[in-house]
Amino acid sequence: MHQHVQRRPRRTVRRTALRTVATGLAVGLLGTTATALPATARPPSVTAPASAADCRLPAAVDGLGSGFPVDEQGLPAVGTLKAAQLFVDFEDHPAPAGSLDEAEANLASGVEYLEQVSGGRLDVETTASDGWVRMPEPSTAYPFERGLTYEDHVRYIGDAIAAADATFDFSDVDVVWVSATKQAQNITYSPTTNYLDVTADGNHLTHAVTFGYDQWRWGGLVLAHETGHSLGLPDLYLFEAPPEDPGNWHAAVGGWDLMGLISGQGPEYLGWHRWQLGWLDDEQVVCAEPGRTTTARLSPVAESGEPRPGRDTMLVHPVSATRAVVVENRQPLGYDQGIAARGALVYTVDASVPSGHGPVRVVDSTPGSSDGLDDAPFAPGTSWTEPTTGAELTFREGPAGTVAVALNP
Template sequence: MPKLRSTAAVFTTMSALAATSILTGPSVAEPFSPAPCALHRSEAHHSEGVDTWNPDYTRPTGALHAVMIFLSFPDATPHTRPAELAADHFPATSRFFEQASYGRFTLRPHALAHWLRMPQRSTAYAMRRDWSADNRAAYLRDAFAVADKEVDFARYDVVYFVADPDAPGVDSDATKVVNLDTPVHVDGTDVRRVVTVFEKHPPDRLVLAHETGHVFDLPDLYHRPVDGKGDWDTYVGDWDLMGSQFGLSPDLFAWHKWKLGWLDPRQVVCVRGAGPTRLTLEPLAAGPGIPAQGTAGAPAFGLGHGAKLAVVRTGADSVLAVEARGPAGNDHAGCRQGVLVYRVHGSAASGAGPVEVVDAHPDTEACWENSVYPPLADAPVALGESFTVPGEGVKVEAEGRTASGAWTVKITPGVTG
């Protein structure tokens, strides 16, 4: 393993470090999508607006480099090697993004080969899910100080601080992305956010992919009960990684792929007018080199460049999104296939329901043995079915399948009764 640091660095801002999980949008944004159905990006944390890109975040296109730094503590001797912990997350995390982006984004990990010793005992940092700002800032201050001796942060786009999972003070529920009110200026670069990893060995499935999604401005899609009890997955169920890393169909929604720049403008269809619109939607996960399940049960190739997303405006800050989901790519373990409908709210903040899946079968559930939320596991409109979205008067019909495995769909706004 080559050394990760090439030159000495000057670290000047740790005394002013402030950590928070909420950032407001910047005053200047990069133009992104001019489509008439594109929601405006709001000041909400991780807004689902797609008309501009928030320049405070790195856009995940091309190749980005991530550094994994392993932290041990004076009150514990690690039982695992850094290479083992790196293997817990890679290549699975890179593979997820490679497939989700249709090859447009590659995440390249660079893992330190040894442990770096933190100055305080693990219990001194009081790690937990709702971590206090002071304890979190102390942890990051010490982590940057010990890592700066060996890591040239200017070489990396993503930073993972991975704690010894066997240290007594390490709480796996504390894994999260920390956004910084004041970026840490180190090695001539500003570090605006850090993924703090406290996972057990082996970790939760796809947990690092979920946290990395926040680095790219994707919101949490789960519902957190007020008392911490009850279902967390009532908003989107299995249908997006940002809802649950345990989902059976965890590929990112087509809306998110549009936001991240992984869909071309021609792959998004804006449905307008009161009359019916017929279109062909490729399965979301199918792309170049990734098969879609054909109508006869055999893999069908040749997909990847057609329409992936249909959008119907329902208000100044809301849309209905329509996409086809099936057992391919990141969705290979999916429970049901069909045409999935969901609501998107541009001004709803992360964790406040920015996306809500619409259940086409509200009286039934499916895959109760392994779905994160069985009532939504059978949410898609199945082949030959029609469904009118409650409260919106938009009718969605899954009319058929093409020889390549794409779905032929009819969408009719303005349906009453």
């Protein structure tokens, strides 16, 4: 049955980006220290890098991928994202009195994540339902298990919107977030749709995320992960584990990006993703020119929202029309405070590979170690040779937490 609630003013919550994220996690150091590069301009023998535009891999898949531009289904990632946050319960699982504050607080850190990682370029304006919204059917009427159909998902979202519509104004909403009461454990997980087709208050709503019981395990990071899909980012975990490593759905990137392992120790968005979303400027990207030596002094990716003159965020080495090697600097800062190893994170991006099939793959500096990809970054004084082009990347320690990278063709 429907719950009848008196009309009340909308509660609008605006949060500005946090500048620091404090944790008490210990951080392991990887490798030894090598002689730092001098803090000067690139040597005269080094040719200036190509334009960053030359390294923008063009999108080569239908749907979510790692090319430019992001798929047209993605919402704008710069500016204000207006989210309707509906908290729903059911006749078979009513929300306990006083539980709304806990439900709202559980996801709030996801908004903080998006605003901080975007460097303040994305402002998330959340308008929450003023009370629990009773769904028209019991929770068991919505088959939330792996394999939930699009039709069932859209019906669930549509029922939530219809139940809230009498007391909620949807006329200026970009994305709908539907969060189920903790009591409804059979609403198990948190899928996203970018193809909602519901009209409310004259607004054609196209994007929605539903938060199930797993939100109580992941907290706000599940909101940031799923909103990443709303903005056009792919899944970096594997839909099918590799035959040689059955059960390892995180063999591609491990915990080095929130779009992979949500509980990973390095959940900062990759620099490549920030670039895709417009959170990283072309001036922060060093694009290697074919056949020429290229160097870069990389600031930690967690500090990319505050670019500094003379420092870069990524070095990109295209190896084909759809594939590139990327180097970025990961240090125990921001949301990376829990990483086990610091240094130069090297990964490949393939714009022809779709979501869930490994569009990004981290290069492991210590293959076969018991830590998997957790110790993947390259330490100062080490090097790596790209197998298809023979280009050699060497890594040295730079000043003030930077990593100096040289690419020799």
